[in-house]
Structures are given as structure tokens and as C-alpha cells.
Amino acid sequence: MGNILEFRHIDAGYGRIQILNDLSFSVEEGQVFGVIGPNGSGKSTMFNALLGTIRPTSGAIYFDNIDITRTPPHVRCRMGLGRTFQIPKPFENMSVYENVLVAAVHGTGQSEKKAGHAAIDVLKLTGLYEKREMLSGELPLLDRKRLEVARAIGTSPKLLLLDEVAAGLTDAEVKDMMRLVKDLKNTGYSIIWIEHIIQTMLGSTDQLMCMAEGQCVITGDPEEVINSKIVQTLYLGVDDSE
Structure with missing residues (x-):
């Protein structure tokens, strides 16, 4: 399958504060693509740039082979971008x-x-x-x-954005949520899943990206990414459940 999403050298932020720095990655159609990273690494800003609530200062975003970098948020929703929020409302x-x-x-x-x-x-x-x-x-x-x-x-949605859907759940409930994500994938959904509980990424995602300082520092097999030296260094002394 081809890519459902491509970030190409995206810079973005809020006012004069730049958060995303030359961020590039791609998500294949039908894939569950996990995103981890310490607080302040740019995960939420990446979602905001994708959804159109902030506009990149450089680079391009392609969704389903269409350049949506300047497309209004409501149009992106109708094109097939759906998201959850950290706090259900x-x-x-x-x-x-x-x-x-x-x-x-x-x-x-x-x-x-x-x-x-x-x-x-x-x-x-x-x-x-x-x-x-x-x-x-x-x-x-x-x-x-x-x-x-x-x-x-x-x-x-053609692409579903999950924003910390496991946050605040018990261990048993986290496993229940992981099963739901698997069911969604098996139904045919393409998914990007941001999560602080990094162990949820094992067995639930096809590819895993770790962000730091607004950049992709490593992408690949979830187990290899989590066990990599750079991710271990970033999370050293950090509680995965935070």
C-alpha cells in the first residue's frame, strides 16, 4: 500500500516559538503508527499542524496524495481526518x-x-x-x-488520530484499549497513536516514531525503537505512565 500521510520538512510553532523543526515522516495506509516522546517533544503540535489548527512556516503535508498544508481544518475533516482528545468531552x-x-x-x-x-x-x-x-x-x-x-x-476518517487514549486507565483497561485499536486496524483504519505509556506501543503498532525537540529521532520496528539507546536515554528516569 502507499502512504496515507507524509510530513515533508515541517517547521511549525506558536508565534515566535518554533516547536517542530524539519519534521519528516510518513504513514502507510492501513498502518498503526505510534508516536512517543518526552513532554515538550512536539507530539501535540504535530497533530495540530496535521489538523490545520496551526500553519507550518515551511515544508508540506500530504494527505492521501493531496497537499493540505494550506487547507482549512473543516475541509480536512471532510477529507477524512478524525481525532480524539486527551480529555473526553x-x-x-x-x-x-x-x-x-x-x-x-x-x-x-x-x-x-x-x-x-x-x-x-x-x-x-x-x-x-x-x-x-x-x-x-x-x-x-x-x-x-x-x-x-x-x-x-x-x-x-481515512486516518484516525488517537491522542493518549490510554491515559488514566488501569492496567486491565489499557489492555482493553489496545484490543480496540487492534480491532480498528483489522477493520481497515489507518491510525496515528500518540501515547505516553510507551509499553502500549508493543504489539499494538506497526511502526513507532520517537520525537524530541520537534524532530523525529528514530522510526522503525516498535520493539527496536523502544530498546534503542536514544530512546532509553530520552526516557532515563522518566515514568512511562506520566
């Missing part, structure tokens, strides 16, 4: 089903009838179908995380 007074339905209608432009069928499929895939009538504000954290994923894939 569903519509708490709406049901689980309604939350996904809203995402499907507004993210794809489908009629409510078509979006409703899609929402049911998404709820089954994410393990929330039996809880579809519950108010989202009543869900425990793991299910709120699942709902965050469900809302993202309700927009029918």
Missing part, C-alpha cells in the same frame, strides 16, 4: 448513540438516516452498542474513552 446530557450520530452527521454531511445506520455500526465496533441509550455523562472513564474513539470514527 462528550455531550453529557445526550445518549451515547446521539453523541455518535451528531459526529456522523456533521463530520460526513450524510442524512440523519444514513448517519444513524453508520452510528450503530460504530457503536458495535467500539463495544458501546449495549450502552447506546445511556447518557454519556454517566459512563465510566474507559467507556468515555471508547465513546471518544466512536465519535472520531463516526466521521468516517
Whole structure:
């Protein structure tokens, strides 16, 4: 398969503060691409540049072979970029089903009838179908995380961006989330997964990139990357769960 995403020599930041420095990497279609790195390494800024909430000062971003470097955020969403947020913020007074339905209608432009069928499929895939009538504000954290994923894939993304979906979960819940990511991959989703709990990357990702100071310092097989000298040095004395 070809690349679904390419970052080509991207510089980006906030005002005069440059965060990304000549960042280049690519993600193959159908791949789960993991991203790790210490706090301040530029992971979130990379997502923001991809989603269009900040504009690179140099370089180019290609999504599905189209240059989207100057494309507005709402257009990128309709093109097939979907994301989760670190802290789930569903519509708490709406049901689980309604939350996904809203995402499907507004993210794809489908009629409510078509979006409703899609929402049911998404709820089954994410393990929330039996809880579809519950108010989202009543869900425990793991299910709120699942709902965050469900809302993202309700927009029918070609590329799904997962932002620390394992954060705050117990060890058993982390394993549950890892299984969900595998299920999403097996369904055909291309995924970029940012995570601080680096052990989640083993067995869950096809390729792993470590960032530091706004650059890609190493990319490759997840186990080799995690055991590399440069990653061990970056994480020396750092709790992986932070």
C-alpha cells in the first residue's frame, strides 16, 4: 500500500516559538503508527499542524496524495481526518448513540438516516452498542474513552488520530484499549497513536516514531525503537505512565 500521510520538512510553532523543526515522516495506509516522546517533544503540535489548527512556516503535508498544508481544518475533516482528545468531552446530557450520530452527521454531511445506520455500526465496533441509550455523562472513564474513539470514527476518517487514549486507565483497561485499536486496524483504519505509556506501543503498532525537540529521532520496528539507546536515554528516569 502507499502512504496515507507524509510530513515533508515541517517547521511549525506558536508565534515566535518554533516547536517542530524539519519534521519528516510518513504513514502507510492501513498502518498503526505510534508516536512517543518526552513532554515538550512536539507530539501535540504535530497533530495540530496535521489538523490545520496551526500553519507550518515551511515544508508540506500530504494527505492521501493531496497537499493540505494550506487547507482549512473543516475541509480536512471532510477529507477524512478524525481525532480524539486527551480529555473526553462528550455531550453529557445526550445518549451515547446521539453523541455518535451528531459526529456522523456533521463530520460526513450524510442524512440523519444514513448517519444513524453508520452510528450503530460504530457503536458495535467500539463495544458501546449495549450502552447506546445511556447518557454519556454517566459512563465510566474507559467507556468515555471508547465513546471518544466512536465519535472520531463516526466521521468516517481515512486516518484516525488517537491522542493518549490510554491515559488514566488501569492496567486491565489499557489492555482493553489496545484490543480496540487492534480491532480498528483489522477493520481497515489507518491510525496515528500518540501515547505516553510507551509499553502500549508493543504489539499494538506497526511502526513507532520517537520525537524530541520537534524532530523525529528514530522510526522503525516498535520493539527496536523502544530498546534503542536514544530512546532509553530520552526516557532515563522518566515514568512511562506520566
